[in-house]
Amino acid sequence: MIKNPSRRDFSAGAIATIAASTLPAPYVWAAEKKYDAGASDTEIKIGQTVPHSGPGSLYGVLGRIGEAYFQMLNEKGGINGRKVKFLTMDDAYSAPKCVEATRRLVEQEEVLALYGSLGTAPQTSVHKYLNSKGVPQLLLNTGASKWNNPKEFKWTMAGLPLYPTEARILARHVVAVKPNAKIGILYQNDDFGRDFLGPFKKVLEDAGGTAKVIMEQTYDLTEPTVDSQLINLSKSGADVFYNITTGKATSQSIRKVVELGWKPLQLLSAGSTGRSILNAAGLENATGIVAIRYNKEVGLPKWEKDPDVMAFEELRKKYTPAIDQDNTIAFAGYGQAVTMGEILRRCGDDLTRANVLKQASNLNGFHSPYFLDGVNYSYTPDDYTPMKTLFISTFTGKDWDISDKPMSE
The missing domain is CATH 3.40.50.2300 (Response regulator)
Incomplete structure (x- = not known):
């Protein structure tokens, strides 16, 4: 109608x-x-x-x-x-x-x-x-x-x-599985990117600082590729890659990591885990990527x-x-x-x-x-955080393997 x-x-x-x-x-x-x-x-x-x-x-x-x-x-x-x-x-x-x-x-x-x-x-x-x-x-x-x-x-x-909630939970995951991680970050050069960056780094700092960010690279939405940023990150010695990108930049970066032979633990913002983005990157290239999960999926x-x-x-x-x-x-x-x-x-x-x-x-x-x-x-009148407990998931190349227990920020 x-x-x-x-x-x-x-x-x-x-x-x-x-x-x-x-x-x-x-x-x-x-x-x-x-x-x-x-x-x-x-x-x-x-x-x-x-x-x-x-x-x-x-x-x-x-x-x-x-x-x-x-x-x-x-x-x-x-x-x-x-x-x-x-x-x-x-x-x-x-x-x-x-x-x-x-x-x-x-x-x-x-x-x-x-x-x-x-x-x-x-x-x-x-x-x-x-x-x-x-x-x-x-x-x-x-x-x-x-x-x-x-x-x-x-x-x-x-x-x-909220993006900070997601970032904090991913940071806690890194501290748990790679306490001495050397982390490289690619983030969108705007409020979206910075909403993830600050809270992620704060959790690392509060955990004692043994897991450290050793390089940050930014990109603008108008840039045709993010190849140069990925090359820099791959040469940095980072063994964790936090990918705070959207759209085509996400697909490009997932492919480029594989092309470079770089094999870090990859973290990806949840909003960029859609099938269309992963298909463009190549599902096999996305295998092993870690992201938060809070929802069921249909059609599976x-x-x-x-x-x-x-x-x-x-x-x-x-x-x-x-x-x-x-x-x-x-x-x-x-x-x-x-x-x-x-x-x-x-x-x-x-x-x-x-x-x-x-x-x-x-x-x-x-x-x-x-x-x-x-x-x-989790809304209360004094705190409008929609949810504070999320799951960690790992992409298998076909589906997301969801952790047995949720993690809180």
């Missing part, structure tokens, strides 16, 4: 019956009904912005699976008796278009809250605006450290592991009997059969839609923006169907 190129408008509904039956009753209570814009006796209106078009359009599936999920729930009767109207709008991964779409959601559509919007740069462009308006900006698909600032920007909460035999994966597959087949069975981005969107539904369910009849924020910031312990067992949300 696309009404125009920049908007998808679907009616939506309640948290799944199974979730409602397994969560404690006290979250829903009889009280005086309270509403802000976007809520009434019969409807709750929520929105998001993601790239349905442009170079980032593969992430548009986040919105499409959200539409399907809320449509399914709507057919089951609604959240606390109310239907949910979900608006997923196209920002083409462009800051100006994100501003335009977000203003429309807030000022014209008058949504109660936004959730699951994508990208550090687009969301930064509306960060101050949404906080000045007091509109919840929840479960963002970005892990930038700036989102954990409840004192100054209390209306904004990330939905992915090891997960096909998992109840949460089965529920997602049932939804996909019925409502969005054009989405591939192994689309883990869609599965991530499903997990966030379930989580947003739970936040709204816990609001009961107090559907004010302040109460939406209260319920979101007290989500500590909630388990998304997207998460591995042992990983839960």
